[in-house]
Amino acid sequence: MGNAQVTNEGNRPQISEQQKAVEEDLVQRVLESFESTEDPRLKFLMQRLTVHLHDFIRDVRLTEEEWDFAINFLTQVGHITDDKRQEFVLLSDTLGASMQTIAVNNEAYANATEATVFGPFHVEDAPKIENGEDISFGAEGQPAWVEGTVKDTDGNPIPNARLEVWECDEDGMYDVQYTDGRMSGRAHLFSDENGEFRFWGLTPVPYPIPYDGPVGKMLAAVGRSPVRAAHLHFMVTAPEKRTLVTHIFVEGDPQLEIGDSVFGVKDSLIKRFDEQPAGTATPDGRDLGDKTWSRARFDIVLAPEEA
Structure with missing residues (x-):
């Protein structure tokens, strides 16, 4: 791949009209192959994918070596993916495709809380807690009161x-x-009769996405950091409301200036995690001994389902 001919906007190869006609004929034949598709949405998606994919190949004059490299890369992404690790999600995240899909599907609505990436680490059947209880279940870190x-x-x-x-x-x-x-x-927990929630968690810290696989190699090749800004994930659902998948980020986290590896940060989601000295009384009377702790507030606004 490193030996491929470099072209740019000012140095594009000259393509003959005959060659352009050959390439365009192929595009049209592929498009026509989807004409009998019964599902109109599927037909639209496949035809537009064909147009954009062929446009990319023709625009960059993709070499056969680069095509082979891409196929092998995607094969490696598939091989490392299992029920605990979704490398395709990581790839989508690091290319900004996840955030773009979220932007398209979560249009700004009034004062509704902004959405961000889902990430690869959500699991079903997380334990239920009551308001004021602890989500850490033994995980190490600085306690954080979130309400x-x-x-x-x-x-x-x-x-x-x-x-x-x-x-x-x-x-x-x-x-x-x-x-x-x-x-x-x-x-998981539920808001109370006043719409309020509260729980103990951990003060978020920056961390790298898994970079021991093909996506990590891609980031290294282009000189990008795999580190995500410190954050706490939320998914909030309620009847007749649009499901919200979002994070809150930590004000003052240096990684915010460097950049989030999956482009998930939005200014409205940056919240203060105020550190409390050891011995400071906690909101619920919990005895943390000689530990420092932090507290943060996140007021969530859900858009209507049809928004």
């Missing part, structure tokens, strides 16, 4: 909204990255 409300865009509280919350430990590892089958740093 807030869930409301609609008119300011009405939403009781019984389901909040799924997950995060890494102080070493930047999610439970599913360990081999001992632990379930920690994640839980």
Whole structure:
């Protein structure tokens, strides 16, 4: 791949009209192959994919060596993917495709909370906790008290909204990255009758996405950091409301200036995690001994389902 001929906007190869006709004829034949597709949406998707894919190949004058490299790269992405690791999601994330899909499907609506990437570390059946309990389940890190409300865009509280919350430990590892089958740093809870929620978690820390596979090699090849800005994941659902998948990020985290490896940061989602000295009284009277802790507030606004 490194030996491929370099071309740029000012040095494009001259393509004869005869060659252009050959290439365009192929595009048209591929497009026509989808004409009998019964599902109109599928037909549209396949034909537009064909146009954009062939445009890319023709635009960059893709070499056969580069095509072979790309096929091998995608094969490696598939081989490393399993029920605990989704390398295709990582690839989508690092190319900004995940965030672009989120942008397209979560149009700005009034004062609704902004969405961001889902990430590869969500799992089903996280434990249920009551308001005020701890999602860490033994994960190491600085305790953090997180509280807030869930409301609609008119300011009405939403009781019984389901909040799924997950995060890494102080070493930047999610439970599913360990081999001992632990379930920690994640839980689900419900907003109370006033739309309020509260729980103990851990103060988020920056961490690298898994970079020991093909996506990590890609990032290294282009000189990009695999590190994500410190964050805490939320997925919030309620009847007749648009499902919200989002994070909150830590104000003052140096990684915010360097950049988030999956382009997930939005200014509205950066929140203060105020550090409290050891011995400071906690909101629920929990005794943390000689530990420092932090507290953050996240008021969530859900858009209507049809928005």
